[in-house]
Amino acid sequence: MHASAPTSQLYLSQARATKSVEDCMTVYDKWAATYNDEVGDEAQSYVAPVLVAQAAIKYKSSKSAADSVILDAGCGTGLVGQALAIGGAKAIDGIDLSAPMLDVARDTGVYRNLAQADMTRPLDTQDETYDTVVCVGTFTLGHVGPDPALRELIRVTRKTGIVVATILEDIWVSGGFKAEVEKLKAEGVVRVVSEDLIDYVKGHGDKAVLLILERAHRA
Ligand SMILES: C[S@@+](CC[C@H](N)C(=O)[O-])C[C@H]1O[C@@H](n2cnc3c(N)ncnc32)[C@H](O)[C@@H]1O
Numbered sequence: 001m002h003a004s005a006p007t008s009q010l011y012l013s014q015a016r017a018t019k020s021v022e023d024c025m026t027v028y029d030k031w032a033a034t035y036n037d038e039v040g041d042e043a044q045s046y047v048a049p050v051l052v053a054q055a056a057i058k059y060k061s062s063k064s065a066a067d068s069v070i071l072d073a074g075c076g077t078g079l080v081g082q083a084l085a086i087g088g089a090k091a092i093d094g095i096d097l098s099a100p101m102l103d104v105a106r107d108t109g110v111y112r113n114l115a116q117a118d119m120t121r122p123l124d125t126q127d128e129t130y131d132t133v134v135c136v137g138t139f140t141l142g143h144v145g146p147d148p149a150l151r152e153l154i155r156v157t158r159k160t161g162i163v164v165a166t167i168l169e170d171i172w173v174s175g176g177f178k179a180e181v182e183k184l185k186a187e188g189v190v191r192v193v194s195e196d197l198i199d200y201v202k203g204h205g206d207k208a209v210l211l212i213l214e215r216a217h218r219a
């Protein structure tokens with residue numbers, strides 16, 4: 001990476017190059033204090049949190065945003081939670097690997113509960129806890145792979161509830177996400193509502209698949 005690149009791009013590149021959960025955590029522990037200022041600036045235009053929150057709120061569900069219990073998985077500093085709260089959400093829990101990122105999320109005041117969790121492992125959450133699960137920016141290079149994370153997010157979602165997640169376009173197929181979604185679909189665990197390509201970090205030229213899964217009624 002060029003020495004004069006913005007700090008956010010340095011951290012983003014470092015995070016995407018990590019080869020272990022511990023190394024990824026170390027990058028985010030350092031990035032937490034400046035993350036919001038950097039990804040929120042005009043040059044970066046990190047639009048995914050707002051796009052996902054809007055998609056989650058717009059989805060035709062039996063419950064309104066205000067009545068839904070929502071999990072923000074890989075919540076980071078809370079950008080998605082804040083966008084959900086603007087859309088009327090009231091009960092939002094968050095999990096993330098990095099304690100300093102969670103500290104910033106706590107300061108937003110929009111989360112009901114926040115907990116440290118490693119999404120590369122089974123979650124310490126009961127089945128069918130949430131109406132909606134959102135996951136933004138965490139299914140990306142060097143972060144969290146599809147298995148067991150996608151199945152776990154579905155497990156903690158109530159029947160006919162939804163999972164709304166971004167997956168970096170570069171790893172949608174090569175990282176096994178598309179295949180894992182096909183597997184969950186073939187098992188009758190989910191219905192695929194949409195798999196649209198969206199802008200993700202405009203300044204970085206990145207695109208992501210915006211995946212919406214509905215947990216099957218009989219799953
Ligand atoms: C690019 S940030 C996205 C944060 C937030 N969702 C947003 O959109 O601003 C990626 C987040 O994934 C978290 N993360 C990375 N690996 C993780 C893991 N194994 N389990 C849980 N969270 C993880 C990082 O700590 C970081 O907060």
